[in-house]
Amino acid sequence: MSEVTLTVNGREVKRDVEDRTLLVTFLREHLGLTGTHVGCDTSQCGACTVHIDGNAVKSCTVLAAQVDGSSVTTIEGLADGDTLHPMQAAFREHHGLQCGFCTPGMIMMAVEIVKRHPQGLDEKTIRKELEGNICRCTGYHNIVKAIDTAAKTMQGQPAMAAE
Amino acid sequence: MYATNYQRATSLDDAVAKLNAAEDGKFLGGGQTLLATMKQRLAAPSAVVDLTKIPELKGIGVDGGTITIGAATTHAAVAGSKEIAAVLPALTGLAGSIGDPAVRNMGTIGGSLANNDPAADYPAAVMALNATIHTSKGSYSPEEFFTGLFETALDEDEIITKVVFPVPQKAGYEKFRNPASRYALCAVFAALTSDGPRIAVTGSGNEGVFRVSEMESALGSNWSADAVTGVTVSPDQMLSDMHGSAEYRASLVSVLAGRAVKKAG
Structure with a gap:
C-alpha cells in the first residue's frame, strides 16, 4: 500500500491505496470524480485525459503513487462555480459532442493545446494535436471549431461564428 | 494489473539498491509502455522503481x-x-x-x-x-x-x-506511420555527420534499428535523394506482419530514405 497525497482541483486529498492503483481509478473510485472517463484502457483514446501539474496525461496509464505530491485537474475542476470554462462554453456553443463520452478528455486536452500555442492555433494544428483523443461520433468537425473559438476567447481574439 | 510495489528512487545508487532488493523488479520511466504492458498482464514485476524523480537524469x-x-x-x-x-x-x-x-x-x-x-x-x-x-x-x-x-x-x-x-551538418527524419497505431511502419533518419553520411531505419528491421551501408556509400559521393532511392534493401532482413509484408517494408526504406535526405537538405 502507498499513501498518496494529491491536490485535486485545488483540494488536498490523501488516501491509502494499493500501489497498482491507476490515477484514473483513484479519481473515479476513491474520490468519486467520475467525470474522467475510461474508454479504451490502452492509452489510445484519451477519454481519461487529466492535467498533472498543468500537463495533459492519460490517467489510465499513470499510477496514482507515481504522481504523489502533484496537482491534478480534472474536468470537474475547470468551471468557476456556475461559470463554465471558455473551452466548456465553446464545446456547448458549437455542439462539439454527440454522445459526450470523449468530451471530458477532449476538453482537458484542448485546454493544454491552447496553453502550448500562445501564438494562436489553426485548424490543421488543432487536428494534429488531437491525435491522441478519439471521438467516434462527431467526425471532429465541431470539436475543432469549439477549440478554435475557445482559443481565441482565451487569447482575447475575435472568434469564428457558430453555425 | 497484478499487484506490484511502487518505489521512488532518489538517486542512482538508491535505484539500484531498490531494484536489487526486489524479487523481480523493473525500472520505471514514464511508464507509457511498461504500465500498458502490466495492465495487459504481459509483465508482472514485483516492484517498479521510478527513475524519473532522480535529479541528475x-x-x-x-x-x-x-x-x-x-x-x-x-x-x-x-x-x-x-x-x-x-x-x-x-x-x-x-x-x-x-x-x-x-x-x-x-x-x-x-x-x-x-x-x-x-x-x-x-x-x-x-x-x-x-x-x-x-x-x-x-x-x-x-x-x-x-x-x-x-x-x-x-x-x-x-x-x-x-x-x-x-550535432550533424545535416539531418532529416521521415516516418511512414501505420494508419491505425500511428507507430512507424518504417522510418528513416538520414544524417551527414563528421564521419560521413549515416542512414538508420526503424520500424522495419527484423532485428530492430539498422544502418544501410550501401546508401551511406552512395551519399558519400553524391548527397541527394536520387543517390538512395535506387538502392534497395533485402526483404530478408525486414519484419513482415498483417500491416505490411517484408517486400513492402523494403520498398518503403528506399522511398523514405530519399525523402529523409531531401528533408535534410
Whole structure:
C-alpha cells in the first residue's frame, strides 16, 4: 500500500491505496470524480485525459503513487462555480459532442493545446494535436471549431461564428 | 494489473539498491509502455522503481557541437526545446512525432531506448547520429547498445543516465506511420555527420534499428535523394506482419530514405 497525497482541483486529498492503483481509478473510485472517463484502457483514446501539474496525461496509464505530491485537474475542476470554462462554453456553443463520452478528455486536452500555442492555433494544428483523443461520433468537425473559438476567447481574439 | 510495489528512487545508487532488493523488479520511466504492458498482464514485476524523480537524469544541454539529454527527459521537453531546435530540428521533430501529446508528457528518452521497440523513433536518431548512450556502468555506441528486438546491452540493474548527440551538418527524419497505431511502419533518419553520411531505419528491421551501408556509400559521393532511392534493401532482413509484408517494408526504406535526405537538405 502507498499513501498518496494529491491536490485535486485545488483540494488536498490523501488516501491509502494499493500501489497498482491507476490515477484514473483513484479519481473515479476513491474520490468519486467520475467525470474522467475510461474508454479504451490502452492509452489510445484519451477519454481519461487529466492535467498533472498543468500537463495533459492519460490517467489510465499513470499510477496514482507515481504522481504523489502533484496537482491534478480534472474536468470537474475547470468551471468557476456556475461559470463554465471558455473551452466548456465553446464545446456547448458549437455542439462539439454527440454522445459526450470523449468530451471530458477532449476538453482537458484542448485546454493544454491552447496553453502550448500562445501564438494562436489553426485548424490543421488543432487536428494534429488531437491525435491522441478519439471521438467516434462527431467526425471532429465541431470539436475543432469549439477549440478554435475557445482559443481565441482565451487569447482575447475575435472568434469564428457558430453555425 | 497484478499487484506490484511502487518505489521512488532518489538517486542512482538508491535505484539500484531498490531494484536489487526486489524479487523481480523493473525500472520505471514514464511508464507509457511498461504500465500498458502490466495492465495487459504481459509483465508482472514485483516492484517498479521510478527513475524519473532522480535529479541528475533530467535536463537538456546544448554546448560545443553536442546535445546532451538526461534519460528522464520527456519527449515533450525535447520536442519543445528551442535550444535543440536551433541546432538539430530533426530531433525535436522526431520527439514531437512520438505517440500523442499526452504520451509525450510522460514518456522519456531513456525509457524508449531501454525498451528498444522495433517501431520506436529514438533508436533511429541515436543510430544515425552516432550518439553515445551513458549508463550507470559506462557508455555505449549505438551498435553496441541495440542488440535485437526489445533487447539492449543493458544489465538488469543498469540505468541509462543520458544520451549525447553530436550535432550533424545535416539531418532529416521521415516516418511512414501505420494508419491505425500511428507507430512507424518504417522510418528513416538520414544524417551527414563528421564521419560521413549515416542512414538508420526503424520500424522495419527484423532485428530492430539498422544502418544501410550501401546508401551511406552512395551519399558519400553524391548527397541527394536520387543517390538512395535506387538502392534497395533485402526483404530478408525486414519484419513482415498483417500491416505490411517484408517486400513492402523494403520498398518503403528506399522511398523514405530519399525523402529523409531531401528533408535534410
